Amino acid sequence: MIDTSVGRVARPAPSTIQQWWVLTTRGITPTLRNGELLTQVAASIMFTIGFYFPLKQFMGVYAQGMSSYAQYLMPLIALQAIAFASVSAAFRSATDSVDGINRRFKSMPIERLTPLAARMSASMYRCTVALVVALLCGHMIGFRFYAGLVNTVGFCVLVLLIGAALSFLGDLIGTASENPEATTHLMMLPQLIFGLLSVGVQPAERFPSWIQGFVRNQPISQFVYALRALAGDSTPGAGAVKWSVVGPAVMWMVALIAIMIPLHVLVSARRR
Amino acid sequence: MTMTSGERKTAASVGLGDRRPAYGDARSENSPRWLLPHTAVLTGRILRRWSRDPTTLAETLFVPVAFLVTLNIVLGDGISQVTGQSALYGSVPLVAIVAAMSGATVGGIGLMRERDGGLLSRLWVLPVHRAAGVLSRLVAEAVRIVAATAVLMCAGLALGFRFERGISGAIGWVFVPTVFGVAFSVAVMTIALYSAKTIVVEGTAVIWGLLMFFSTGFVPLDQYPKSIQPVVEHQPVSYAIEAMRGLSAGGPVLAPTMAMVLWSGAIIALCAVPMAIGYRKASMRD
Numbered sequence: 335m336i337d338t339s340v341g342r343v344a345r346p347a348p349s350t351i352q353q354w355w356v357l358t359t360r361g362i363t364p365t366l367r368n369g370e371l372l373t374q375v376a377a378s379i380m381f382t383i384g385f386y387f388p389l390k391q392f393m394g395v396y397a398q399g400m401s402s403y404a405q406y407l408m409p410l411i412a413l414q415a416i417a418f419a420s421v422s423a424a425f426r427s428a429t430d431s432v433d434g435i436n437r438r439f440k441s442m443p444i445e446r447l448t449p450l451a452a453r454m455s456a457s458m459y460r461c462t463v464a465l466v467v468a469l470l471c472g473h474m475i476g477f478r479f480y481a482g483l484v485n486t487v488g489f490c491v492l493v494l495l496i497g498a499a500l501s502f503l504g505d506l507i508g509t510a511s512e513n514p515e516a517t518t519h520l521m522m523l524p525q526l527i528f529g530l531l532s533v534g535v536q537p538a539e540r541f542p543s544w545i546q547g548f549v550r551n552q553p554i555s556q557f558v559y560a561l562r563a564l565a566g567d568s569t570p571g572a573g574a575v576k577w578s579v580v581g582p583a584v585m586w587m588v589a590l591i592a593i594m595i596p597l598h599v600l601v602s603a604r605r606r
Numbered sequence: 607m608t609m610t611s612g613e614r615k616t617a618a619s620v621g622l623g624d625r626r627p628a629y630g631d632a633r634s635e636n637s638p639r640w641l642l643p644h645t646a647v648l649t650g651r652i653l654r655r656w657s658r659d660p661t662t663l664a665e666t667l668f669v670p671v672a673f674l675v676t677l678n679i680v681l682g683d684g685i686s687q688v689t690g691q692s693a694l695y696g697s698v699p700l701v702a703i704v705a706a707m708s709g710a711t712v713g714g715i716g717l718m719r720e721r722d723g724g725l726l727s728r729l730w731v732l733p734v735h736r737a738a739g740v741l742s743r744l745v746a747e748a749v750r751i752v753a754a755t756a757v758l759m760c761a762g763l764a765l766g767f768r769f770e771r772g773i774s775g776a777i778g779w780v781f782v783p784t785v786f787g788v789a790f791s792v793a794v795m796t797i798a799l800y801s802a803k804t805i806v807v808e809g810t811a812v813i814w815g816l817l818m819f820f821s822t823g824f825v826p827l828d829q830y831p832k833s834i835q836p837v838v839e840h841q842p843v844s845y846a847i848e849a850m851r852g853l854s855a856g857g858p859v860l861a862p863t864m865a866m867v868l869w870s871g872a873i874i875a876l877c878a879v880p881m882a883i884g885y886r887k888a889s890m891r892d
Contacts, residue, residue, distance in 0.1 A: 369802070524669065
């Protein structure tokens with residue numbers, strides 16, 4: 335008798351959830367071993383002390399109406415920490431693209447979006463670490479939540495959503511450029527440029543008049559306004575939580591994601 | 607089988623494995639006379655590679671200019687009011703050194719990619735001077751830093767930065783970031799040879815971020831809390847900035863330059879042996 339069953343064995347039906355989990359741990363496990371978690375923690379500390387100590391005396395007088403400069407600065411610190419965490423996603427996706435592992439995944443029975451979803455969950459893990467460390471550091475320099483539990487949760491959720499949008503942007507740039515060396519420049523300098531040119535360190539009125547329009551309306555400033563309101567203050571200087579304050583931030587994020595999704599589909603469908 | 611004595615000798619020495627021309631013999635690739643030509647060829651390779659990647663080129667030369675303009679808009683007026691001296695005398699040097707430090711990552715990642723791609727092992731089995739590999743990378747870094755500093759100098763001049771000490775001061779000024787920048791590159795390359803890629807990118811960013819925030823080019827020294835002022839004052843980036851301030855606006859030059867050279871020398875001395883061993887190891891893996 336010839337065994338004919340060999341060719342007829344049903345193909346295994348891999349579980350998408352399990353694949354996602356395996357690929358997510360692929361992104362997370364190395365961070366515990368190679369010191370990456372440590373750099374992520376160090377970066378959050380760096381942004382807190384690096385903005386607070388040099389600028390406290392220098393800019394503190396302009397943070398009118400707020401109880402302390404730490405309270406004024408905290409939204410920007412959280413945003414910088416989260417941007418650092420998510421821009422490193424760009425480097426990782428560029429490395430994946432150039433090493434050919436994405437092409438390998440395409441030849442395997444994996445849903446098309448699973449690797450991207452796994453990279454995003456690993457990024458969210460980094461963003462969460464960044465946020466927690468930034469809030470701890472913020473507590474030490476005197477930042478407090480004043481606006482109640484709901485708004486505090488809102489603050490954290492908004493920061494993480496921004497982190498998700500930025501991670502997605504980083505992933506898009508990394509996948510599109512396929513050049514890890516070039517994406518390293520996305521770290522720090524551009525994020526510091528946008529951070530310093532926002533209402534995060536000083537009010538818009540302190541900028542030269544020709545650039546005030548940009549400063550007030552650019553996404554980082556809108557995020558800062560929304561986060562400042564959500565964090566609240568012992569004085570009314572932080573602004574009230576209402577749609578006119580939080581709305582623009584949400585709109586910016588929705589717009590960013592709406593533009594990026596089709597772009598990402600386009601870029602990752604490209605064949606080499 | 608006929609074999610002349612010369613051929614037999616060659617075959618024998620190949621069999622024995624290691625009878626290469628002695629060091630100092632002009633035929634040996636490790637002869638000092640080959641060091642410069644070999645380094646020049648390899649340096650040209652790296653520089654050509656960078657200059658043909660438009661993203662790297664633009665990011666190395668122009669993102670720092672955008673950062674300088676930003677710093678000048680945000681902190682310029684305040685610092686000028688506090689110190690009575692234009693903030694540009696601190697911020698142009700600061701950005702030049704930041705550009706030198708942040709660009710070192712590109713070299714570090716490039717080194718790792720060439721190790722993983724096998725280029726280093728390929729060069730190792732070719733008759734190339736053993737020191738040319740490392741040296742060419744450092745020369746390429748130096749060229750990159752001088753070019754980026756020159757671009758920043760032009761941007762600074764457009765914003766109102768001036769050399770009060772004339773042309774000799776300007777020439778010295780352009781080369782100050784190179785000294786510390788090359789030392790920093792040595793450190794980044796050493797880290798690159800021993801750790802994961804992400805550490806090279808993120809760890810380096812954290813280190814230069816701290817050096818930038820806590821330097822006399824970011825805000826004046828007396829703006830920092832008393833307890834950390836000594837740290838700010840004596841760290842290498844502050845010394846480099848003060849030396850450049852002295853060369854442009856006038857003021858002490860020798861003391862800060864010496865301190866910066868000492869810092870750079872110490873970093874290079876600390877990294878030299880691990881880097882040489884790491885580079886050899888990276889070149890000899892299969």
